Amino acid sequence: MSKTETQDKEVILSVKNLKKHFVVGGGQVVQAVDGVTFDVYRGETLGLVGESGCGKSTIGRTLIRLYGVTDGSVEFKGKNVHELKGQELRAFNRQMQMIFQDPYASLNPRMTVMDIIAEGIDIHGLASGEERRKRVIELLKVVGLNEEHADRFPHEFSGGQRQRIGIARALAVEPEFIIADEPISALDVSIQAQVVNLMKKLQKEQGLTYLFIAHDLSMVKYISDRVGVMYLGNLVELAGSDELYENPLHPYTEALLSAVPIPDPKTAKTRERIILEGDVPSPINPPSGCRFRTRCPKAMEICAKEIPQWKEAQPNHFVACHLYNE
């Protein structure tokens, strides 16, 4: 099946016009995420890329209820996640899990690996006693660690091993949806490939759905079926990962792709690069109209006046840019 045939797939997560603003004092508001709409299909990996401060992590954290919403909605399997209560909320907390960027900060240094991985199992009452131990050991094996590791503490592990522990913890409650927020950024290249290949294997075996948040475009393209590009709190483009690279529509996507270094001297010397001028503006006082217009090489008069609409410019290829108005 090709990656573009997503229309007959089941929508597992639906994000509509999501806004998340933070009040930072002095009457100022950071518009970290400002009107983002996308769907995630069951069993796919949706990559979310963008530069620091673009709001990609805020989206991840809002989806899993670490943050409330300012406006808009997040529906997981047809239910608004920010209105869940009681039994349904417990079920949601199991079905959606998160893997964090920093494997040093995200594991409790005073707990054994066994207790870290089993925490979710205990909270949800999934197993106890011998059964609990058996499940943890099974999980350790799934992520490429072994039984002896169960009684050790996090400081005894390398970064890559810790990230495996983080993955085992997420898998312990048998989730359907995993948000991975920069899961490999803190790791060395050779170890990054280990972790990404492990995530791919687990997805195949357990039918997991991933939201993969990262700034490394090459890795996001490698792991994702579809990729969304963010800029200053807005989603500017969303398409199949090969399609996005071969046929970028938004000028920001084009510039971003051309800026990614390619480890091949011949390609590096011959390809054309679009160097963007200046820096990303502040999300406290973003530019009017299209937020990218201040750095856009193709900016027009309308870009300052009107916010570009999010539309399907080509089948399964969404973009928010005035260049693609009818």
Place this chain on the structure above:
Amino acid sequence: MSKLLEVRDLHVSFKTYNGEVKAVRGVTFDLEKGETLAIVGESGCGKSVTSQTIMRLIPNPPGFIKEGEILFEGDDLAKATEKQMEKIRGKEIAMIFQDPMTSLNPTMTVGAQIIEGLVRHQKMSKAEARNKAIEMLRLVGIPSPESRLAQYPHQFSGGMRQRAMIAIALACQPKILIADEPTTALDVTIQAQIIDLMKELQKKTGTAIILITHDLGVVADIADRVVVMYAGIVIETGKLDEIFYNPRHPYTWGLLGSMPRLDLRSDQKLLPIPGSPPDLISPPKGCPFAARCKYAMKICKEQMPERTDISSTHQVACWLEHPMAPDVKPPVAAVGGTKDE
């Protein structure tokens, strides 16, 4: 071209509570005038220690140079006194760091930090130095340099800070610029700006650059020659094309094979290197990569391989180059293939 810097069999260790960490264990390389040499490797491979040792920035204790020479225009920096080093640092060899926020002085204006070096090393008057500082800021692409001069580092964005660092480093026209992960903390679009700036400035000034990085993409873009380090030793060195198109060491294959490429379709296969690097308190007596190497033979675990010449510019330290060793082809993923082996 003539040799500007020659590092010969450099050993650097750190005394710790747990024992001596042998961070650099016999590193040898040259730097020629005007070239860009990339030192690549993963965290803990000794690439930053090597570059900081050249500048003699390693605090002693705990760090010390065990043996080896660092010949800069014939003088051995490994034996230089602190007083002699003060004349070299900033004037002859300058350095820029990964994190421009922590390496700029937050209590001094950016202008004062550029002027400081000029007054000290070039014996300029304050007014001359000020004009030169404005010129440097303009050169590195900072808009309205006159007013920026009076600002503090926190008023600059990440990319601007790195530009200011480059301006400080190049103000005294050093012969060598050591750039330790200069773009790692920056976003890709800003990284592209800084790489372009470094290339352009090198063309104008002819400064030789030692680029320390883990990003082979950046290397492919800017380097002339590459040194690949692993666990404190140089395992392969060669011209850019030799390392990318004819890599000989299984670790280099691993590095190239574990990076996804944006310009290839998503059916490419990544080739991770299993395991993790060895502990440098008690490094293995043979090849340090042997424990992770798919092609390791008995000898690899017993004895360090010799450096073998592949060409006059390309050397590798691997037992696979021995005439008696089996013939091993590099995996497709390492040499630009899209499909699995």
